[in-house]
Structures are given as structure tokens and as C-alpha cells.
Amino acid sequence: MAPPRRPQILIASDLKSGDVVFLGASGWERDHRLARVAHDATEAAAFEAFGKNEIEKNHVVDMYLAEVEIGPGGVPTPLHYREKMRVMGPSVRRDLGKQAEWASSEAAGEAI
Amino acid sequence: MALISDGAFVEDSWRRLADEEAIPKSGKIIVTLPRLDAALAARGPDAPLGVIAPNTTDPELLRKSLSKLSLIAIQFPSFTDGRGFSLASLLRRAGFKGELRASGRVVADQYLHALGCGFDTIEIPDDLAQRHVEEHWRNALRARSLSYQRCPRGAGSILEQRRKGAL
Amino acid sequence: MGFLRSCGRGDMTAHDPNLPARPNAATTYLYDAYDRAFVRERVAEFRDQVQRRLSGGLTEDEFRPFRLMNGLYLQLHAYMLRVAIPYGTLTARQMRQLAFIADRWDKGYGHFTTRQNVQYNWPQLVDVPEILDALADVDMHAIQTSGNCIRNVTADQFAAVAADEIEDPRPTTEFLRQWSSAHSEFSFLPRKFKIAVTGAEHDRAAIKVHDIGLRIVKNGQGEIGYEVLVGGGLGRSPFIGKTIREFVPRADLLAYLEAIMRVYNRFGRRDNKYKARIKILVHETGIDEIRSQVEKEFASMDLTPFSYDAQEFARVAAFFADPPYESLPKTSAALEQAKRENADFSNFVDVNVSPHKIDGYAIVTVSLKPIGGIPGDATSDQMRVLADASEKFGFGELRVSHEQNIVLPHVKKDDLFALWRMLDDFGLATANAGLISDIIACPGLDYCALATARSIPIAQAISRRFASLERQREIGKLGVKISGCINACGHHHVGAIGILGLEKKGEESYQITVGGDPTLKASIGQRLGPGLRAEEVPDVIEHLIQFYLAERLKDESFIETWRRLGHERFKELARREGEDGSDI
Numbered sequence: 015m016a017p018p019r020r021p022q023i024l025i026a027s028d029l030k031s032g033d034v035v036f037l038g039a040s041g042w043e044r045d046h047r048l049a050r051v052a053h054d055a056t057e058a059a060a061f062e063a064f065g066k067n068e069i070e071k072n073h074v075v076d077m078y079l080a081e082v083e084i085g086p087g088g089v090p091t092p093l094h095y096r097e098k099m100r101v102m103g104p105s106v107r108r109d110l111g112k113q114a115e116w117a118s119s120e121a122a123g124e125a126i
Numbered sequence: 127m128a129l130i131s132d133g134a135f136v137e138d139s140w141r142r143l144a145d146e147e148a149i150p151k152s153g154k155i156i157v158t159l160p161r162l163d164a165a166l167a168a169r170g171p172d173a174p175l176g177v178i179a180p181n182t183t184d185p186e187l188l189r190k191s192l193s194k195l196s197l198i199a200i201q202f203p204s205f206t207d208g209r210g211f212s213l214a215s216l217l218r219r220a221g222f223k224g225e226l227r228a229s230g231r232v233v234a235d236q237y238l239h240a241l242g243c244g245f246d247t248i249e250i251p252d253d254l255a256q257r258h259v260e261e262h263w264r265n266a267l268r269a270r271s272l273s274y275q276r277c278p279r280g281a282g283s284i285l286e287q288r289r290k291g292a293l
Numbered sequence: 294m295g296f297l298r299s300c301g302r303g304d305m306t307a308h309d310p311n312l313p314a315r316p317n318a319a320t321t322y323l324y325d326a327y328d329r330a331f332v333r334e335r336v337a338e339f340r341d342q343v344q345r346r347l348s349g350g351l352t353e354d355e356f357r358p359f360r361l362m363n364g365l366y367l368q369l370h371a372y373m374l375r376v377a378i379p380y381g382t383l384t385a386r387q388m389r390q391l392a393f394i395a396d397r398w399d400k401g402y403g404h405f406t407t408r409q410n411v412q413y414n415w416p417q418l419v420d421v422p423e424i425l426d427a428l429a430d431v432d433m434h435a436i437q438t439s440g441n442c443i444r445n446v447t448a449d450q451f452a453a454v455a456a457d458e459i460e461d462p463r464p465t466t467e468f469l470r471q472w473s474s475a476h477s478e479f480s481f482l483p484r485k486f487k488i489a490v491t492g493a494e495h496d497r498a499a500i501k502v503h504d505i506g507l508r509i510v511k512n513g514q515g516e517i518g519y520e521v522l523v524g525g526g527l528g529r530s531p532f533i534g535k536t537i538r539e540f541v542p543r544a545d546l547l548a549y550l551e552a553i554m555r556v557y558n559r560f561g562r563r564d565n566k567y568k569a570r571i572k573i574l575v576h577e578t579g580i581d582e583i584r585s586q587v588e589k590e591f592a593s594m595d596l597t598p599f600s601y602d603a604q605e606f607a608r609v610a611a612f613f614a615d616p617p618y619e620s621l622p623k624t625s626a627a628l629e630q631a632k633r634e635n636a637d638f639s640n641f642v643d644v645n646v647s648p649h650k651i652d653g654y655a656i657v658t659v660s661l662k663p664i665g666g667i668p669g670d671a672t673s674d675q676m677r678v679l680a681d682a683s684e685k686f687g688f689g690e691l692r693v694s695h696e697q698n699i700v701l702p703h704v705k706k707d708d709l710f711a712l713w714r715m716l717d718d719f720g721l722a723t724a725n726a727g728l729i730s731d732i733i734a735c736p737g738l739d740y741c742a743l744a745t746a747r748s749i750p751i752a753q754a755i756s757r758r759f760a761s762l763e764r765q766r767e768i769g770k771l772g773v774k775i776s777g778c779i780n781a782c783g784h785h786h787v788g789a790i791g792i793l794g795l796e797k798k799g800e801e802s803y804q805i806t807v808g809g810d811p812t813l814k815a816s817i818g819q820r821l822g823p824g825l826r827a828e829e830v831p832d833v834i835e836h837l838i839q840f841y842l843a844e845r846l847k848d849e850s851f852i853e854t855w856r857r858l859g860h861e862r863f864k865e866l867a868r869r870e871g872e873d874g875s876d877i
Contacts, residue, residue: 030347031417032372072349076367095801096738099747100369104739106667106749110400110415111370206358206441208481212558215478219595233355235342242477257350269338272327274471275478276598284327284471288608289601 023049023090024061025100026068026077034100034112035074037061042074044112046101047089051082127229128255130237130248133264138249140176140197156199159183166194178229181209185216192222199249202230211243218244234262238270318616319384319690320453322467322609324432331474332429335436339363340422347419362442362480364435365421368742374413374421375438376428378693380448380466380490381409381700385680385689390431392676398424403676405661405669407733407784408487409447409693410438414740436474441482443473443554447489449497450694453613454702456650460509460517462492464610465546468602471609472547479554483561484569486554487526499695501525501534501815502787504571505553510540518542523553523583524575527781531817532572535580537587543606545591548599552591556583616688616703621653625706638713640762641724646709655706657687658726659699659716664760665753666720668734669697678719686712695784695811696733696772698726728765729773729838730756733784737777737794738801744777746794746801751775751830758831759838768838771851774809787811789852790834791818803830807837807863808855819860822867833867840866 023046024037035042036049043049052058058079065077080097082090092098103111129138143155149168156176157165169175176197179188188198198217200210214226228240229249240248250258272284324332339359346356364375376391383391391411395403398420404412416424428434438445446469453461469488473479479486491498492509500506506522518540525534541549553571560578562568575583632639647656659679662668671679683691683701686708692700704712716722725731732755735741737748752775759765774788778795785791791806803825806818825833838851840863845854855863 027367030419032367032370034370069353072347075353094799096369099738103370104749105747106739106753205355206481207563208441208479209559209563211478211481212555215555219593233351235338235351235355235359236481238475239477239480257352259350262345262350265341270334270475271330273477274331274474275476284331285601285605287327288325288605 019055019058020081020093021051021053021084021090022058022061022079023051023082023092024065024077025080025097026065026074029072029075037064042068045116046092046112049082049090051084051088051090052079127249127251130250130260130263131246133237133260133267135255135260135263142178154196156197159187162188162191166191176225176227179213181207181213183213185213185220188217188222189220192217192220195222195224197225197227198222199227199229200245202228202232205231205233205236208239211239214240214243214245234258234266235269237263237266238273242273242275318688319382320613320616320688321382321384321463321690322379322612328471329429329432332432332434332436335363335434335475336422336425336429339425343418343422358440358481361440362437363421363425364438365416365418366439366742368414368740369738369744370740371415372418372421373740374416374424374435375406376411376413376433376435377438377445378409378411378433379445379470380452380463381450381693381695382452382463383691383693384431385684385691387431387433388676388680388683388691390427390433392673392680394424394427395673395676397427402670402672404667404736405671405693405697405699407695407697407735407782408445409450409695410445411693412736414736439485440480441484441486442480443476443482443486443488446470446473447487447498447503447695449491449493450692450700451497451647451656451702452492452692453615454649454651454654454656455493455495455497456648457494458492458650459494459511460492461610461613462490462498462507462509464606464613465492465507465509465519466490467609467612468547468606469550472550479558482554482558483563484566486557486571488550496811496813497695499784499787499811499815501813502527502531502784502811503534505550506534507546512540516542519546521549521553524572524580525815526570526572527784527786528570529567529779529781530573530576531781531786532576533815533817534572535575537580537584544599544603545596547602548594548596549587549591552587552594555590556586560586615651616690618651618654618703619705621651621705621707623652625653625709628706628709631710635710637717637724638710640766641713641722642709644724644728644762644766645726649703653706655704655709657701657704657709657712658694659701659721660723660725660731661698661721662725662731662756663720663723664725664730665757667749668732668752671699675719675721678715678721682712682715685715696727696731698731724762725765727770727772728762729759729768729771730765732756732773732775733788734775735777735783737775737783741777741782743780744794745779745796746777746803747827748775748777748783748792748794751792751794751803751827754827754831755834758835768842769850772809772811773834784811785809786817787815788818789850789855790837792830795824797824801827803827805830805833805837805867808852808860810852821864836866837863 028035036046038048068074081093102113140154143157152173154174159179162177174196178199226245227247228245345351366373399413399415446466448462448466452463487503488505489498489500489503490507502525508520521538522534523537557571645658687701687703732752734748734752738744772789774785775792776783776785787809793804805821809818810816
């Protein structure tokens with residue numbers, strides 16, 4: 015039996031926009047909180063196979079698996095600080111990147 | 127392999143001789159570099175001979191044979207390995223007048239680079255030919271109407287145009 | 294002749310606002326029809342390459358070198374487009390277009406780099422052909438700002454206006470730019486290739502840490518030529534360049550450079566990306582053997598095709614002739630009065646204004662390093678203000694410096710106060726040029742896919758710690774340079790204080806070096822001690838500064854004190870801190 019491994023998500027760059035994308039329930043998501051989590055080697059291999067196929071179809075480039083920890087509600091958060099940067103945006107410009115989009119969508123959500 | 131000349135896929139009138147094969151007296155054959163001396167000795171004086179050389183070949187090794195060679199194919203193991211461009215330039219400088227062929231992994235976007243260094247033809251494996259179709263090679267010929275450098279062939283250099291204009 | 298206007302504390306300039314706007318007489322090369330056609334064709338070629346990439350005609354591996362040769366990287370969050378600013382010289386019109394591009398296709402700002410280029414951090418691949426067209430509209434491009442080819446040739450940001458100059462390096466640089474563009478033979482080199490040119494006694498172009506460095510010199514007969522250095526570079530293994538020839542006559546320059554490029558293209562290592570620069574070839578083969586190979590190649594070349602170069606060089610050089618300077622007195626009464634009346638302005642003049650070769654004029658450094666800000670970034674509004682300022686006060690010409698600042702190279706002393714007022718309104722008047730808060734920092738892990746740690750927050754923290762301009766002036770000239778990885782784009786090796794961001798045990802870790810120097814006295818910084826956490830860095834810098842202030846002899850700069858005392862004294866300082874963890 016394969017040794018247990020840390021949960022992982024699949025990260026890639028969208029070819030047309032350069033945006034960071036994550037393998038979600040049915041295709042690529044721009045929000046890492048919607049990323050599917052691979053819990054074992056079989057699932058991880060399936061993720062990579064999908065990613066490879068997407069590369070061949072010229073949708074994404076540079077795909078790889080990144081380790082995450084699972085938080086409340088099953089939301090994955092990358093372990094390494096580099097991937098943490100990728101899911102958020104520049105730490106010195108909180109008004110730019112994905113972090114800004116959530117901030118505004120959360121604010122909108124609060125307003126409802 | 128597919129052969130490109132003047133922006134089109136053409137039939138190759140040359141044949142690559144396998145290393146195990148005996149050297150025929152006539153016919154347009156290309157031998158590998160280690161067999162060059164033997165081929166020169168074995169062939170008739172008017173039998174066209176070609177050689178395929180690694181891109182690291184010292185041009186001095188070929189110097190004495192240049193007048194007897196009709197074709198030199200320079201290998202491109204990877205399209206990012208630009209050594210073949212310098213080797214071609216040096217062979218032209220040494221006086222080679224025959225067909226210079228860039229052979230291997232060369233993409234259409236390098237067509238003008240190759241021509242600018244003195245290559246005549248490009249030979250690519252089938253997997254590249256699938257994606258680098260004839261239209262791309264034809265278009266590539268027109269990618270730069272003029273070059274800033276002093277190229278030996280092609281549409282000419284910007285420097286030359288300016289000089290003519292200044293006269 | 295200037296005259297004072299007594300309109301309160303407002304306009305203390307002698308410039309008469311009723312005169313028509315100064316004609317735009319920027320001293321820079323003007324494209325002819327051939328140059329324009331070249332750039333347009335390049336855009337069309339890239340447009341086609343993008344299409345083929347999207348449809349699968351080109352794989353990513355095949356597309357990448359051509360994408361890079363058009364300045365486009367794929368970074369941490371998005372693509373990044375690096376636009377060339379040849380020899381760091383821009384017209385007001387070009388700067389406005391950079392602002393337009395930032396607003397239209399990016400997020401309203403750009404980043405000026407240590408190689409005099411500008412970077413956009415958020416373009417989409419599908420928009421890049423349009424962006425390149427917008428650049429072509431103003432005779433700009435992103436050609437060869439990346440890739441294994443000859444990159445943007447850089448020069449001295451004070452070219453043509455500094456008093457210590459033998460010759461303006463920019464005509465040479467423009468000449469090299471054209472020669473190196475889409476070079477048939479040298480576009481698939483073992484690795485990137487960077488050339489820099491200096492024409493002055495003080496090297497502001499860091500030629501000793503470039504693959505080829507050129508120093509304009511005069512021989513015994515008064516002829517202009519070039520000292521050619523080869524094999525300098527920073528990155529993983531920093532090297533100082535070595536002289537390959539003391540004097541190459543101008544007529545032979547391009548041929549000689551081709552000889553060097555041919556030897557490098559043929560023999561540079563291709564087996565290991567980290568050993569592929571010419572500095573490794575020179576180091577492993579030896580400068581004498583390399584020189585011998587280059588001279589042999591040069592001697593075998595047919596120089597006839599290069600014989601037209603003299604005429605072409607003269608044609609290019611004519612564009613860089615002096616602008617219509619007015620005949621002015623050396624001293625400006627208006628300036629002196631404004632300095633007496635406004636301490637902040639006086640400070641700005643002392644720090645950010647440099648002497649000009651023409652009486653009555655000055656060189657102004659506009660700092661893109663506001664206290665606590667992101668080094669080298671400018672908003673599109675700021676770009677437009679800079680364009681306006683250059684037209685109002687400087688023949689419509691701007692420069693980008695290696696320190697990631699903007700230079701207005703031809704400002705009348707009479708106009709300095711009005712210019713300062715204009716800059717101040719837009720946060721562009723920080724009086725810190727060359728001081729400790731004028732930090733050079735690469736984008737680092739906040740943006741860059743190659744980075745191992747963030748660099749910008751470190752720069753911000755140091756900047757805030759030393760915010761007091763009075764204190765900064767007391768410390769004097771000091772170059773702090775920060776790189777977010779060993780590729781050293783922040784040039785940390787040649788910082789008087791250098792900081793390198795790495796990873797240690799899953800955390801960002803910072804190594805400090807001391808004693809680097811980018812000038813002709815080039816030296817590589819030496820390590821101070823083990824890596825620090827981000828929070829520890831400002832304290833350690835503080836202690837280095839305090840030590841320097843306590844030990845320095847009159848007028849000694851930081852680097853001079855370091856040279857006199859020796860690195861061990863500084864290392865000891867860091868060691869003592871580590872032992873008991875308390876302040877010294």
C-alpha cells in the first residue's frame with residue numbers, strides 16, 4: 015500500500031491570460047478555494063493526466079501538484095509560501111490580483 | 127524527413143547513405159562525417175557528394191574537401207542550439223559554394239536566420255513537418271523584408287539601402 | 294537672462310510662462326522608414342506566432358524562445374512584458390504612450406528596471422500583439438529584452454550631459470542596438486548576452502559586470518576607440534569583466550564584437566544552463582586563450598562589409614547632438630533665492646540635482662523610491678506628469694537610470710523650483726537619490742516566478758526605518774541593493790550593502806553582503822553572516838550604519854570605511870549580535 019501523502023491540488027497557468035488556475039470540480043477554477051483535492055497517489059496521477067491533456071489542448075501551461083492543508087469547510091490552503099503568493103497576488107499590492115477580487119466579492123456579499 | 131527550399135516542401139534528390147552501406151561510385155549521396163575521406167577516395171570525380179556534420183565540427187576539418195563537396199548538411203540537435211548558424215557562416219567564408227542544409231530540429235520561425243547565415247535548404251523530421259506546414263515556411267520568408275546585418279543573401283540589408291539612399 | 298517674479302510664494306522661476314512651450318528637441322535617435330518597417334514586421338510576426346501557439350501550430354517549448362525574444366515572460370500571477378528603452382532615453386510622447394498602455398492593457402502602473410527597461414506585470418498573451426502595435430506607434434518595441442540573444446544595450450543615464458564625459462555613449466549604443474536586432478547568427482546563444490557602454494570617467498553603466506563592457510577611450514593620437522571587457526556578470530557566480538583589448542578603433546568595433554559573439558556562440562557551454570554565460574567560458578578557458586581565439590577570428594574576417602559603418606555611425610550620431618541650450622550664467626539667482634526660502638527644496642537640490650556640462654543647466658534625478666514605496670514603480674498618472682515636466686522644463690527628454698529612477702537631463706537652474714513643485718504634487722520629489730532609501734530591488738517573489746523570497750517588503754522596511762532625510766544625508770551615499778533570488782536582478786553583489794533573499798527551512802531568509810561596488814573600482818560584496826529572517830533585517834542594517842557612523846573618518850563614504858577597516862570588523866559586528874541577541 016502506498017504511504018500516505020499530503021493532500022494536493024493541481025495548479026497551472028492559463029495560456030491566453032497567464033492567470034493562475036486550479037483544477038476544480040469540472041475544469042479550471044480561478045479561485046483556489048474551489049480546487050479539488052487529491053488525497054492519494056492515484057488521485058494525484060489522475061489530476062496530472064488531466065493537466066497533461068489540457069496542455070496538449072493548448073489551454074494551460076506549467077501545471078504541477080502543490081501540497082495543501084485542509085481548513086474549515088474543506089478549503090485547501092497551499093503549504094509553501096510561494097504557492098500562497100500565487101493564490102493571493104502580490105503581498106505589496108493588496109489591491110491587485112485574486113486577493114482583491116475576493117475582497118470586493120466578500121464586501122459585495124456582506125452588503126446583501 | 128521533409129525538405130524545404132524557397133518556402134516550399136520539395137522532393138529530396140539526395141540520399142543519405144547508411145553507415146553500413148558500401149559507398150557507390152555514382153548517385154547523389156550524403157555520407158556521415160567519419161566516412162568523408164573514404165567517400166572522396168571512392169567516388170568518381172563528377173559524382174556529387176554530400177556530408178552530414180555535427181554542429182560542433184571544426185570548419186578546418188572540412189576546408190580541404192570544400193571544393194569537392196556539393197552539399198554539407200549541418201545537424202541541429204535542438205532548435206535552441208544555434209551553433210549551426212556560426213558553422214554555416216564559417217563554411218561560406220571558407221569558400222563553400224554548394225548546398226548548405228540545416229538538418230534536424232529547425233522551426234519555420236528560424237528560416238530567415240538560417241538563410242541569413244548561408245543555408246539554402248532546411249530538412250526537418252516528420253513530427254516537426256506536421257505542425258510547421260508549408261504555409262508557415264512560405265510566410266516566414268517574408269517575416270523580415272530587410273535585415274540590419276550584412277547578410278550574404280536574402281532581400282538585402284538596411285545598411286545597404288541607407289547607403290544607396292545617401293548617395 | 295532671467296528675471297525674478299514677485300508673486301508671493303508661488304512661482305519662483307525665471308521661466309516666462311507666456312513664452313511658447315519649449316520645442317521638443319529630445320536628443321535621441323529618430324527612426325527612419327526602415328526602422329519603422331522592421332518594428333512593424335516584428336509585430337506582425339509575433340501576432341502570427343501567438344495565433345499558431347493558440348491553435349497548437351507551435352508547442353510551448355517552440356513558442357518560448359520567440360515569446361522571450363519579444364519580451365514576454367510568464368510570471369507568478371500573470372505574464373510580464375518587458376519593454377525596451379534603448380540607452381534609457383525616452384521622449385515625452387513615448388512616456389505618455391507607456392502610461393496609455395498601462396491604463397489600457399495593464400493595471401495602471403509600470404516598473405522601471407535596473408537595465409533601463411520598463412515592465413508591465415499584468416498583460417494577457419492575447420493582448421500583447423496590440424500592445425506591441427501601440428509601442429510601434431511611438432517607435433518603441435519589446436524586441437530582445439529577454440531570451441538567449443543580445444539584450445537591450447545599456448548606457449550611462451547622464452550621457453551627453455555629464456561633465457566627465459569623453460564622448461556620448463548613446464550613438465555607439467544605438468549602433469549596437471541595430472546591429473544586434475534579429476541577428477541571423479546570434480539569436481540562439483547558449484544564454485542571454487548583456488552589453489553596456491560608458492563614455493565617462495565615472496562608470497555609471499556598470500560595464501565591469503556585463504558580458505561585454507565597452508569604455509570609450511582616446512588613444513595617444515587622440516582617436517576615439519573602445520576598451521573592450523568581457524566575461525563580467527552577476528547571478529549565481531559573479532565575475533568582474535576582464536579586458537580583452539585595450540583599444541579597438543571605432544571602425545573595427547562591430548567586427549570585433551562579432552568575433553567575440555562567434556567564439557561564444559561556438560564554445561559557450563550548452564550542457565548546463567547555470568554555466569552557459571560567457572563569464573564561465575572566460576573563467577574556464579582563461580582570458581588569454583579567449584583573447585587568442587577572438588583575435589584569430591577577427592583576423593580571419595572579411596572587413597569590407599563593415600566599411601560603410603563610419604558613414605552610418607555619423608548618421609546615427611547626428612541625432613544625439615546637443616539640444617538648443619540657451620546661453621545662461623553659471624549661477625541662477627532665482628535658484629539661490631528659492632533655496633534660501635524653502636528648506637525642502639534646498640534639500641532636493643543638494644541631493645537630487647547633479648552638475649551639467651552647460652552653464653545654467655542641471656541634471657535632475659526624479660526618485661521612484663518614495664519612503665515605504667515600491668522601488669521603481671510609477672503609476673500612469675506619474676508617467677504623464679513626468680512627460681509633462683520634461684516638455685515644460687527639459688526638451689521633452691527623459692532617461693531611466695540603472696537605479697530605477699527617472700532622470701530629466703536638461704533642466705535650467707532657473708526652472709528647478711517650478712519643476713520641484715510640480716513633482717512634489719505627485720509624490721515624485723523624494724530627495725533621496727543615492728542615499729540609503731534609494732534602494733534598488735528586483736520585483737522578487739511578489740511578482741517573479743524565479744524568486745525564492747520577497748524583496749520589495751524588505752526595501753520598504755529599510756526605507757521606513759531610515760525615513761528621516763536628515764539622517765539619510767548624514768549617512769551619505771550608500772547603495773542598498775536587494776535581489777529576491779540568486780539570479781541577482783537587483784544587483785545585490787555590487788551593493789555597498791547587498792541583500793539576497795533565499796529560502797531556509799520553508800521560510801524566507803536573507804543574506805547580507807557588504808562591500809560591493811558597480812563602478813570601475815568594481816568589487817563583489819562579501820557575506821556578513823548567516824541568513825536572517827525578514828524582521829531582523831532592518832535592525833542589522835541599523836547596526837551596520839551606526840558602526841559606520843562611529844568609525845568613519847571625515848567625508849568617508851560607507852564603502853570607503855569598509856575598505857579601510859576590512860570586512861572582518863563588520864562580520865564581527867554581526868556575530869556579536871547573533872551571540873546574545875541583544876542590541877550592541
